[in-house]
Amino acid sequence: MSVISVAILIASISSYIFFERTYKAELEQNLANIKQLVQAVSPTAAIATYLEDMVLGKEVVEGIASNDLVKAVELRSEHKLIANSGEMDQLDDTNLIRFRLNSPFIDTEYVGELIVDVNNELIQTYAKNIALEHVVLITIHSLVLILVIMFLLKYQLVDVIKILASKLHNITPGSSQRIELPSKHVHDEVGLLVADINQLLNSVEITLARERSLRTEVEELERRFRGIFEQTSGGIAFITNEGYLKVHNPSFERIVGSERMKRLDADQKESLFSVLGTDALTLQKAAAQALAGTAPVSVDLKMSNNEDIGWLHCMITKMVDDDDVPILEIVIQDVSERRNREHGFKIQAELDPLTGLYNRRAGREKIQHQLDAAEHLGIEYALLMIDLDNFKPINDQYGHKAGDLVLTTLAERFTQHVRADDIVIRWGGDEILICIKQKNHDLDITGITQKLTNIIQQPITLDEEQTVIVGASIGHAIFPLNGFELDLLIQRADEAMYQVKSQVKANATVNHL
Amino acid sequence: MADIVVIGNKDIEIKVLSKKQVIDIYMGRKSTFPNGQAALPIDQDKDSTTRKLFYHNLVDKTINEINAYWARLLFSGRAVAPLSVKNGSIVIDMIKNNKSVIGYIRLEDLTDDVRVLNHVD
Numbered sequence: 095m096s097v098i099s100v101a102i103l104i105a106s107i108s109s110y111i112f113f114e115r116t117y118k119a120e121l122e123q124n125l126a127n128i129k130q131l132v133q134a135v136s137p138t139a140a141i142a143t144y145l146e147d148m149v150l151g152k153e154v155v156e157g158i159a160s161n162d163l164v165k166a167v168e169l170r171s172e173h174k175l176i177a178n179s180g181e182m183d184q185l186d187d188t189n190l191i192r193f194r195l196n197s198p199f200i201d202t203e204y205v206g207e208l209i210v211d212v213n214n215e216l217i218q219t220y221a222k223n224i225a226l227e228h229v230v231l232i233t234i235h236s237l238v239l240i241l242v243i244m245f246l247l248k249y250q251l252v253d254v255i256k257i258l259a260s261k262l263h264n265i266t267p268g269s270s271q272r273i274e275l276p277s278k279h280v281h282d283e284v285g286l287l288v289a290d291i292n293q294l295l296n297s298v299e300i301t302l303a304r305e306r307s308l309r310t311e312v313e314e315l316e317r318r319f320r321g322i323f324e325q326t327s328g329g330i331a332f333i334t335n336e337g338y339l340k341v342h343n344p345s346f347e348r349i350v351g352s353e354r355m356k357r358l359d360a361d362q363k364e365s366l367f368s369v370l371g372t373d374a375l376t377l378q379k380a381a382a383q384a385l386a387g388t389a390p391v392s393v394d395l396k397m398s399n400n401e402d403i404g405w406l407h408c409m410i411t412k413m414v415d416d417d418d419v420p421i422l423e424i425v426i427q428d429v430s431e432r433r434n435r436e437h438g439f440k441i442q443a444e445l446d447p448l449t450g451l452y453n454r455r456a457g458r459e460k461i462q463h464q465l466d467a468a469e470h471l472g473i474e475y476a477l478l479m480i481d482l483d484n485f486k487p488i489n490d491q492y493g494h495k496a497g498d499l500v501l502t503t504l505a506e507r508f509t510q511h512v513r514a515d516d517i518v519i520r521w522g523g524d525e526i527l528i529c530i531k532q533k534n535h536d537l538d539i540t541g542i543t544q545k546l547t548n549i550i551q552q553p554i555t556l557d558e559e560q561t562v563i564v565g566a567s568i569g570h571a572i573f574p575l576n577g578f579e580l581d582l583l584i585q586r587a588d589e590a591m592y593q594v595k596s597q598v599k600a601n602a603t604v605n606h607l
Numbered sequence: 608m609a610d611i612v613v614i615g616n617k618d619i620e621i622k623v624l625s626k627k628q629v630i631d632i633y634m635g636r637k638s639t640f641p642n643g644q645a646a647l648p649i650d651q652d653k654d655s656t657t658r659k660l661f662y663h664n665l666v667d668k669t670i671n672e673i674n675a676y677w678a679r680l681l682f683s684g685r686a687v688a689p690l691s692v693k694n695g696s697i698v699i700d701m702i703k704n705n706k707s708v709i710g711y712i713r714l715e716d717l718t719d720d721v722r723v724l725n726h727v728d
Contacts, residue, residue: 138679141676141679141680144634144636145634145635145636145680145686146636147680147683147685147686149682149683150679150680150683153683198634198676199630199634199665199666199668200627200630203627
């Protein structure tokens with residue numbers, strides 16, 4: 095619609111301009127025509143004026159006056175009116191055209207003039223009419239042209255584009271749909287446009303397919319990683335510098351325990367450092383170390399869960415999140431079992447399985463350690479070798495179980511009666527070595543020996559019905575008094591014990607209740 | 608080039624005519640001498656070279672042009688073409704016998720019987 099209004103505007107403006115120009119041109123043309131007319135008759139007019147010939151003059155004047163555009167004509171010699179036609183308005187000089195006439199024989203000699211009164215009104219009317227006529231014709235011409243063009247455009251272009259637009263509208267981007275190229279437009283701009291659109295659709299389809307497969311890949315990866323994160327047996331968590339929990343996996347919850355998790359997740363969040371309790375400081379230090387450096391930091395933490403003591407192996411790594419903020423990744427594993435196993439191994443390696451006392455090897459090592467330290471500290475150690483009497487008969491009579499019971503009972507008694515720094519060792523089948531530490535030269539070996547004997551000779555309950563009493567021979571050696579070398583001391587104690595054994599016979603009495 | 612002279616009767620008042628005056632008389636504008644006395648121009652024969660030369664020298668026009676001039680005035684006006692005579696001697700004769708007549712002859716044909724009024728060259 096705006097096309098039409100613009101067209102109308104242009105048409106109006108150009109019509110006006112065209113009218114004006116045509117009008118002026120017509121005016122000038124008419125005037126020129128009159129002048130030409132006069133030019134044509136001016137030789138004759140000159141003669142008529144020269145001769146003052148009224149007949150000839152009249153002929154001339156009437157010839158001119160016959161033109162519609164001439165209102166009046168006068169032919170004058172210098173002094174006389176030779177001829178005239180029509181009413182000349184002398185007062186209005188503007189319409190008059192004067193033509194000077196010269197002698198036909200002496201062309202510098204002025205003989206008279208021809209005065210023409212032009213009918214300007216008529217000229218103007220003629221001019222207007224012609225101009226108008228032209229303008230109307232042009233307008234009609236333009237209108238017809240416009241209509242034809244509009245029609246052609248609509249048919250050739252607008253409709254084609256509408257069809258194209260609706261086809262395109264119905265295409266889903268990413269599908270294999272394309273626009274069919276109309277055969278008559280193969281070689282023109284419309285054809286080009288369609289070809290380009292199809293190309294665009296091609297690339298869209300390719301791109302979308304790629305994006306889709308990429309997304310599927312990413313989703314698959316994400317699922318797998320999430321699976322790993324969620325299901326791995328190790329507890330993984332991301333914490334801030336201060337130890338506040340950001341992200342964690344289910345294993346982390348399980349390892350840390352629900353009580354602690356509540357505290358970590360509460361509205362007033364507690365820091366992981368404080369929630370783990372005992373070894374919070376260790377963890378905090380490890381975290382600081384990880385933050386300061388680039389390598390992961392490993393640390394073992396003791397975690398107490400009411401009665402149980404657990405061990406956590408923690409690995410802390412510094413990471414950087416999306417906003418370049420440093421964040422800590424902490425991976426925890428419950429190593430309590432391993433720890434206990436190791437402990438167990440240790441125990442197995444060091445302790446006598448039956449009695450729980452140190453075994454020979456471990457015990458010896460322990461004593462050696464003490465002696466090594468003792469040389470510098472002025473401390474005395476007494477090594478007491480205890481050999482049980484009549485142990486074998488009890489074994490034979492009451493079975494191994496009874497024997498075991500005797501041993502364990504005695505081991506218990508010893509352990510209860512010695513001090514922390516004293517070492518009780520199962521030296522042999524029925525031999526016990528006790529190492530007693532004594533400060534301040536307070537060693538009362540006799541007293542100790544007697545005490546031990548008393549302990550040993552207390553009745554031992556086998557079961558509800560039976561008790562037994564065992565005896566023992568005790569020999570001793572004192573460090574550093576009796577020597578510095580452990581082996582030597584043990585040998586001495588052993589010898590002392592055998593001496594006692596052979597001298598005093600302890601009898602095992604069996605009492606039937 | 609032979610000169611042409613315009614001659615008149617010896618006894619007339621007018622002693623001389625200007626070129627313009629000759630033209631006016633011969634082209635029909637004036638039928639009198641400047642002093643008001645009648646003036647009657649005569650031409651030489653229409654085919655004569657003298658005539659040709661006369662009009663050529665006088666108004667720089669050909670015989671055809673002069674004829675056309677007179678033809679235009681045939682049906683109008685009072686102007687009439689000059690009478691034409693055969694040759695120069697007839698011109699002299701006419702002038703001798705008539706005080707109003709003027710004519711033109713070649714210079715070599717000039718006699719004492721007439722007065723030279725104008726030299727046309």
